[in-house]
Amino acid sequence: MSCRQDSQNKQREDFDVSLSKKNTELQLSGQYEALIRLNIEYLKKAAKIKYKEGKGLCYLNIAGVNVSAGNYEKALFFFNKASKELQDSENTYHQATFYDDYSQYYSHLKQYDKAIDCNNKAFMYLSKAKKSSLSAKLLPRLYVNKGIYFAWKGWLGTSLKSFIKGNKLENSAYTNCMVGQYYLFTHQAKAAEPYIVKADELMLSYKTSDVESLWVYYTMGYYYSEINDNENAEKALKKALEINIKTRRTYSSHINGVYKSLAELYKKKNDGGKAYYYLKKYMEEENRLDAARVATMNKATEDFISEIKKDSDWHKNELPLFIALSTAAITISGIYIQKVIQKQKNKKTTLKQETEQLKDHVQNKILQEVIELVRKNDSSFLMKFKELDPEFINALLKINPDLENSELAFCAMLKLHFSSKEIAEYTFVQHKSVQQKKYRIRKRLNIPGEEDIYEFFDHLKR
Template sequence: MGLFLAIISCSHDSHDKERESFDVSLLTQGSELQLSGEYEAFVRLNIIYLKKAVKMKYKEGKGLCYLNMAGVNVSAGNYEKARFFFIKAEKDLGNSENAYHKATFYDDYSLYYSHLKLNDKAIECNNKAFQYLKEAKKTKLTQKLLPRLYVNKGIYYAWKGWLGTSLKCFTKANALENSAYTNCMVAQYYLFIHEPDSAGIYIAKADEKMISQKTTDVESLWVYYTMGYYYNEVDNSEQAEKALKKALEINIKTRRTYSSHIKEVYKALADLYKKKNDGGKAYFYLKKYMEEEGSSDAARFAAMNKATEDFISEVKQESDWHKNDLPLFIALSITVLTVSGVYVHKMINGLKKKKNTLKEQTNALKNRVQTKQLEEITELAKRNDSSFLLKFKELYPDFIKVLLKINPDLENSELTFCAMLKLRFSSKEIADYTFVQHRSVQQKKYRIRKRLNIPGEIDIYDFFENLTE
C-alpha cells in the first residue's frame, strides 16, 4: 500500500511539474512576442499551446491561452473581442486550484477596464489579483507579477486623483523590482505633479538600470519618452531631443505594439520644437502625430483581426477538440463578423473627430510657421540681404517657377524685384531697401511689365498676388 501511495504521489508531482512548465513557457514566450509586436507568431504560439492543453486535459492551460488572446486584443484596442476571450478564460480559470491563475486573470482584466477608463472596476480587479497572489505559492511568475500589480494600482489611483496612495504603490513596486521601468514610473509620477527635481533622481536611475539590466524594447521606448519629457520640462532641449529621437529609433522594432507610445513621442517632439520656436520642425512632428493617430489604430486593428481569425480557423481544425466546445467556434465566428463591423464603425467615427481636431491644430501651426517665415524674408529684404531670394523660394516655391515659365530669361535681380512686389512693397520702400532712386524703381516696373506681358490695365501688385492661383 505504501509503495502504491508513493507511486501515486510521484505521478501527481510529475503532473504538477508538467503543468507548471506549461504555464511558465507559455506566459514567458507570449509576453516576449507581444512586446515585440509579433502578432502572428504570438497567435501561432497560443494555437500550439491550446492544442497541447487539450491533449493534456488541462483546462486551465486553455484558459491561459484565451487570457493571452484577451490581453493582446486589449493592447490592439479590440475591446469587444477582448471581452469575449475574457469570458472564455474566466470559465477555465475561475475555479482553478492555482491561485496564480486567478491573480493573472484579474490583473489582465484590470488593464482591460483601465483602457475603458473604468478606474473603479480596474481597482476592484486589481484588488482581487492581490488577494489571489497572496494565496499563491512563491514562484518566478508570482515574483514577477507582484511589482507590476503595484505599478498598475499606482496608475489607477493617480487617474482617480489619490496621489498619496499612488506614490506609495509606485515606490513599493520599485523597491521590489528596481528596474528601468519601475524607476521610470516613479519619475512619471513626479512629472505628473510638476516636481521635476524629484523626477530627475529616478530618471537617472532608470537610465542606469536600462544599461545594466535587460530591458524590453517597448519599455526602453517608454523610458526614453519619459526622459525626453523630463528634459523638456527642465529646459534641456538638447537632451530632450536626443532621448526622444532614441525612442523613435526603437519604434522601428516595436511599431505594431502599443503604438500609442510613438504617437506621444511625436507629440512630445512637436511640443519641444514649438518651445524652441522652431515652427518648421514643430509642424513636421505634429503632422507625423496626426498621421500616426489616423493610421496606426486601423493598421493594428487589421493585423490583430487577421491574427484572431487565424486563431479561430486553426483551432477549428484540431481533431482532438472536445465536441462540447463547438459552440465556442460558432459564437466566435459570429463575433468576428459582427463585432468587427461595429468596432470599425466606432473606430472610424473616433478617428474622424481626432483627425478634425488635429487638422485644426496643424493648420494653426502651419499658419504660424508661414507667418514667421514671412517675417524673416521681409526682414532680409529690408536689409537687402543676398539670401532673400533663396528664402523667398522656400516659402513660395511655385512663384519663381511660374515666372520662369512665362519668361525663362529673367535674371536673378529681376526675380528678386518680382518677389518684393509679391510682398507688396511700395516703390518708395523698394528704393529705400535697395539704395536706388524712386524713379529707377518705376522704370524697373515698366520693364517687368514688358518682360512678363502684363497688360497696362492690370495692377502689377494684383498680378503677382494672383500669379500662382
C-alpha cells in the same frame, strides 16, 4: 493516484512558468509574430496534456499583445476565449492574471472605473494564490497598474503609495520610471530626479528589454523637457523613437506620448516645422486609437445583445426583462459613445487650433527668412519664396509662361510690399531702373495702367 496527481501538477506548473518566461521575452522585444507562433505551439501542448487553463493562458497572452498594439477588438475576442477556459479554474494565480490583463485592457479604453474593479479582483485572487516565482512577479505590477489607474482618476495620494509599493517590491528600470513619471505628472521634477537616475543606471547595468528601455528614454525626455534641458530631452525622445521602430511598433499605443513630447519640445525650441510634424503624428496616432476604442465599444454592445437574443425559451413574463436589458445596453453604450465622440471633437478642435498656430508660426518664420534674403540680395531668395507661396508663382506663369526668373523675383518683392526705394537699395540699382522694371512687368502681365501694382499682386489668384 497521489503520485499521478503530483506529476500532473508539476507538468502544469512547468507549462505555466515556461510559457510565461518565453511570452514575456517576446513581448518585451516586440517580436509580435513570434509571440503568436509561440502561443499557438503552447495551445497544442495544452490540448495534448488536457490542460484547459493552459489554453486560457495562451489566449490571454494573445489578447495582451493585441491590447499593446491597439487592436482592441481582436483583444476582446481573445479575452472572451480566455474567460471560457479559465472561468472554472481553481488556480487563483490564473484568475489574478486574467483580471490584471483585463484591467489593462479597460485602461487602454480609458474606462478607469472598470480597470480599478478588475485590478481589485486581481489583488483578491493573488492573495489566495500559492507563493511562487510567478505570483511574486505579478504582485509589484498590480501595484504599478493600480497607481496608473488612480492617477488618471485624480486620486493622487493612493496613486503615489501604489507606485512606491510596486517599486519597493520590484525596483526595476520600469518601476522607477513610473514613480518618476508620477512626480513629473504633478510637476515635481526634483522629486522625480533620483528615480530617473536609478532607472537609467538599471537600464545600462542589466541590459533591459527594448520596450523597458523605450519607457526609460521617454521618461528621461519628459524629465529633461520639464527642467528645460532641451538638447538632452531631444536625444532621449529620439532614442525612444528609434526603439519604437526597432520593435515594429508593437507598443504603438504608448508612442503617441513620445510624439506629443517632441511636438512640445520643438515648439519650445521655436522650430515650428518639426513641432508641426510631430503634432500631426500624435494626432494620427490618437485618432487611430480613438476609432479603435469606439469600434470595440460598439462590438461589445452588439455581442451583449446577441447573447440575450440567443435565449429563445424565455417566457412571456420575462420578455420585459429582455427588452429592459437590451434597451439599457443600447442606452449606456450610446451615452458612453456620445461622450467619447464629444471628447474626440473637443480634442480635435484643440489640436486643430494648435496645428493652425504652428502653421502660422512656420509661415511667419519662412517669411522672415525670405525678407532677410531680399535684404542680403541673396540669389536663393526666389527658391525660398516659392516654398512660402508656390501658388503666386504659378499664377504669374499662367498669365505669361515666358517670365524669366529675374522677373519672377521682382514680382515676388512687390508681392512682399517692398517699395521701389527699398528694392533699389537691396539690389544695388538706381530708383529709376526699378520704375522701368515695374513698367515692363505691367506690360508682360497686362496690368491696367490705372490699377495699383501692389493691389494687383495682392488679389492675384491662380
